[in-house]
Amino acid sequence: MPPRVREQMPVRRGGRLPRHVRVMLxxxxxxxxxxxxxxxxxxxxxxxxxxxxxxLTDHYRPLIDGPRPTLLVRCPYGRGFPWDYxxxxxxxxxxxxxxxxxxxxxxxxxxxxxxxxxEAADGQAAVAWLRQQEWFSGxxxxxxxxxxxxTQLALATDPPxxxxxxxIQVGSDDFHEFLYPGGAxxxxxxLTGVAALLSMDRGFxxxxxxxxxxxxxxxxxxxxLPLIDAYPAAFGxxxxxxxxxxxxxxxxxxxxxxxxxxVAAELIPPASLLTGWSDVCLDATLALYGRLRDAGxxxxxxxGPWNHASGFNDDMxxxxxxxxxxxxxxxxxxRSDLPQQPVRxxxxxxxVPGRWRDLPDWPPPDVRTQPWHLHGDGTLAAAGPPARxxxxxxxxDPAAPTPSVGGPSMDSRAAGPRRNNALEAxxxxxxxxxxxxxxxxEIIGPVSIRLHVRASxxxxxxxxxxxxxxxxxxxxxxxxxxxxxxxxxxxxxADAHSGDRPWSAITVPMGATAxxxxxxxQLRVQISGGAHPRFARNTGTGDPLATATRLVxxxxxxxxxxxxxxxxxxxxxxxxxxxxxxxxxxx
Numbered sequence: 077m078p079p080r081v082r083e084q085m086p087v088r089r090g091g092r093l094p095r096h097v098r099v100m101l102x103x104x105x106x107x108x109x110x111x112x113x114x115x116x117x118x119x120x121x122x123x124x125x126x127x128x129x130x131x132l133t134d135h136y137r138p139l140i141d142g143p144r145p146t147l148l149v150r151c152p153y154g155r156g157f158p159w160d161y162x163x164x165x166x167x168x169x170x171x172x173x174x175x176x177x178x179x180x181x182x183x184x185x186x187x188x189x190x191x192x193x194x195e196a197a198d199g200q201a202a203v204a205w206l207r208q209q210e211w212f213s214g215x216x217x218x219x220x221x222x223x224x225x226x227t228q229l230a231l232a233t234d235p236p237x238x239x240x241x242x243x244i245q246v247g248s249d250d251f252h253e254f255l256y257p258g259g260a261x262x263x264x265x266x267l268t269g270v271a272a273l274l275s276m277d278r279g280f281x282x283x284x285x286x287x288x289x290x291x292x293x294x295x296x297x298x299x300x301l302p303l304i305d306a307y308p309a310a311f312g313x314x315x316x317x318x319x320x321x322x323x324x325x326x327x328x329x330x331x332x333x334x335x336x337x338x339v340a341a342e343l344i345p346p347a348s349l350l351t352g353w354s355d356v357c358l359d360a361t362l363a364l365y366g367r368l369r370d371a372g373x374x375x376x377x378x379x380g381p382w383n384h385a386s387g388f389n390d391d392m393x394x395x396x397x398x399x400x401x402x403x404x405x406x407x408x409x410x411r412s413d414l415p416q417q418p419v420r421x422x423x424x425x426x427x428v429p430g431r432w433r434d435l436p437d438w439p440p441p442d443v444r445t446q447p448w449h450l451h452g453d454g455t456l457a458a459a460g461p462p463a464r465x466x467x468x469x470x471x472x473d474p475a476a477p478t479p480s481v482g483g484p485s486m487d488s489r490a491a492g493p494r495r496n497n498a499l500e501a502x503x504x505x506x507x508x509x510x511x512x513x514x515x516x517x518e519i520i521g522p523v524s525i526r527l528h529v530r531a532s533x534x535x536x537x538x539x540x541x542x543x544x545x546x547x548x549x550x551x552x553x554x555x556x557x558x559x560x561x562x563x564x565x566x567x568x569x570a571d572a573h574s575g576d577r578p579w580s581a582i583t584v585p586m587g588a589t590a591x592x593x594x595x596x597x598q599l600r601v602q603i604s605g606g607a608h609p610r611f612a613r614n615t616g617t618g619d620p621l622a623t624a625t626r627l628v629x630x631x632x633x634x635x636x637x638x639x640x641x642x643x644x645x646x647x648x649x650x651x652x653x654x655x656x657x658x659x660x661x662x663x
Contacts, residue, residue: 093117093165100161101169107393109400111169113140119155120184123177125194125201129186133177133202134160136168143213145407146206147172149220150199150227152179152189154277162388162396163219170400172407173211177202179227182277191273191317192226192251192335199231203238214238215407219399221245222357222384223273229337232344241406242347243399246384248360249337252327257359258585259560260537261325261612261621263298265356265384267310268486270318274311286311298609304622322622341371348402349375350395352382353424353555353589354491356484362522362588365438369418376402377438379421379590381430383484383491421520425592426493426544426552433590439521442650446519448510448599450527450634450642456510456599465637470504472536472605472614474627478504480610482553483541484587496543496551496602506603506634509545517593521647523555523586525601528640530577532631535562535618537606540584542644544591545598556602557586558611562618579635601644605632 092098093115101111116137122130134155138144149163155176168174180198181189206212216238218228225247232242248254255266267290275286293309300306304322308314324331347368351361358379368375378398380387387395401413417434424430449457452466472478482494500507525540541556559582593599606613612621616628636642 091117091119094156094160096157097161097165101165104392108166108396109170112171113138113169115139115165115168117160117164123202123205125180125187125198129180131177131180131185131198131202132183133175134164136164136174136176137211138168138171138173140171144171144173144211145215145217145403146212147174147217147219147403148199148202148206148231149174149176149218149224150179150195150202150231151176151220151224152182152191152273152277153223154178154183154279157280158388162392166396167219167400167403172217172403175202175206178277189273189317191223192230192337195227195230196233196337199227200234200236203231203236206238215240217241217243217403217407219243219245219403220247221388222247225357226251226337229339232339233337235343235345240345241403242345243350243402244347244361244364245350245395245399246352246355246357246361246382246387248357249339249364250332250360252332252336253360254356255321256325256327257356258558258611259325260558260606260614261322262356262610263612264294264480264609265484265486266318266321267294267297267307270315271311274313274315294609301615301625301627302623303612319622323620325621341367341373344368344371344373346374346402346406347376348378348398350378350380350387350398352380352384352387353422354381354383354484356384356486358484359587362438369437374406375418376415377419377421381422381424381492383488384486386488386491421590423518423520423590423592424493424554425594426546426597427594435520439588439647440649443519443521443647444650446646446648448601448644448646450508450525450601450603450636450644452636454506454508456508456601456644458510461638461641461643462636463638465635465640468506468603468634468636469631470506470603470605471629471631472504472616473629474606474613474615475629477608477613478502478539478604478606480607483556483607483610485610493552493554496541496553497549500543500551500600500602504604508601508603510599512547512596512598513593515595517599517646518591518649519593519646520590520649522588523647524557524645525584525586526581526641526643526645527584527603528579528581528635528642530579530633530635531561532577533562533616533628535614535616536630536632537561537611537614538582538584538632539602539604539607539611540586541602542586542589543600543602544593545600546594547596551600554591555587555589556607557584558607559584560614579640581640603634605630
């Protein structure tokens with residue numbers, strides 16, 4: 077470890093925690109570990125970045141004897157509530173120095189906000205400043221959620237020798253994938269995230285006002301074209317970086333290279349990764365776990381029944397306890413709370429409480445792919461593909477786009493499992509349903525579907541969703557995914573053209589899940605041409621996202637037959653029998 081330069085200035089002990097933090101500590105202690113010490117805070121410290129910009133920083137000091145590890149939290153959402161409580165007070169009360177720094181252009185820090193652009197260099201500058209502090213022991217960890225996870229990974233692109241542990245919660249190393257999942261723009265989540273980014277650093281009250289404004293204008297913004305003229309109503313202003321995101325949809329565009337945290341997995345310190353089944357960063361978290369595991373790194377994965385923010389509400393004791401155990405293990409050499417299994421997932425089930433399960437890896441090594449075939453008569457069959465050729469068809473009209481219902485979302489009120497019956501009754505949604513199961517079916521892992529498609533335009537989307545239909549006939553979404561075909565940002569390419577319209581085979585990744593279908597339940601697959609406003613509607617024209625105004629309906633066909641099998645692949649656990657043995661003839 078390099079020698080540290082000791083600060084020559086007298087140590088400033090700092091003041092009391094803000095009143096709202098003290099109130100939160102009194103009101104929310106149930107389920108959280110008791111603090112081991114009192115905490116003082118020094119606020120508004122100016123820390124120089126490499127180019128001379130001043131980054132405002134708060135230091136939460138544990139009032140306890142002896143050297144203590146330090147946690148670095150770099151945040152674009154201000155340094156007040158909830159960060160001062162969730163990270164500052166709670167972790168400092170467990171004996172950690174906690175440094176919360178506002179990213180440049182936010183929370184009073186100098187410079188201009190250009191999301192993702194400067195986090196690697198500014199993180200290194202923060203560590204250089206830490207080395208000069210007399211209280212810095214040389215043991216450094218990082219913790220944080222969402223963008224705060226990205227700042228950790230940006231620092232880890234060139235990990236300083238002091239960095240010994242990371243806790244990345246609902247985060248990503250590549251926010252292009254957040255913005256353009258499957259190649260379609262994540263309209264609703266991006267508008268919500270940008271509204272928070274433009275307001276929260278000015279205080280929680282300003283954030284609430286911004287969210288109120290967003291909700292008031294959201295529906296009109298999502299329906300109005302061109303988007304470049306509609307979106308300012310959602311924020312009350314223009315945002316140059318948002319317009320740049322719209323202008324650069326392609327993942328290979330050079331614009332994104334300096335805005336990715338491309339980490340060398342073999343250099344990453346022990347990392348704990350947390351996400352939820354309805355988190356918009358689920359896929360990114362699972363992919364990062366796989367890269368770290370393949371590189372032989374120490375890594376922990378927790379996937380709960382959460383969306384992007386809900387794990388920090390009622391399940392805060394679980395989220396905080398996982399993070400605290402990891403940081404104690406690798407910063408304090410206390411492995412008493414470190415689990416033996418590296419993966420913990422929550423298994424959902426309709427109508428009954430879910431349950432947690434510890435696993436040796438992700439995906440579990442004992443799962444096996446179970447095939448289900450989509451037939452032209454609307455059935456989902458455990459037997460082979462249909463002997464006769466059939467075609468299912470739908471018309472997607474972007475002027476009346478197929479709506480999104482449930483699933484991954486930034487909005488806790490709309491996320492997760494939701495009733496899908498009204499959606500499935502629409503003429504622009506195809507539904508394929510299995511007979512009732514004679515015994516339960518448990519799936520844990522990634523789900524996908526192979527389809528043979530063609531369309532009246534080369535520019536169209538395919539949205540696929542797996543649902544659980546309960547004995548009362550209520551349909552609940554489990555997992556889903558979308559791919560955009562044709563021009564623009566594409567996750568798959570089809571050779572569909574007007575006129576001859578040849579068939580193309582595509583695979584739609586439908587995300588990952590851990591779910592148990594109960595006996596007498598049915599499986600259902602939905603196929604449609606979109607899920608708006610979760611994904612920006614495909615205009616059917618290939619015109620640029622920001623400036624498109626024309627809307628062209630697209631006829632989409634799905635082929636069924638022995639030579640064109642449409643195949644749903646489910647990751648069944650070892651306890652599940654073959655699908656044909658589980659299917660009853662009737663309810």
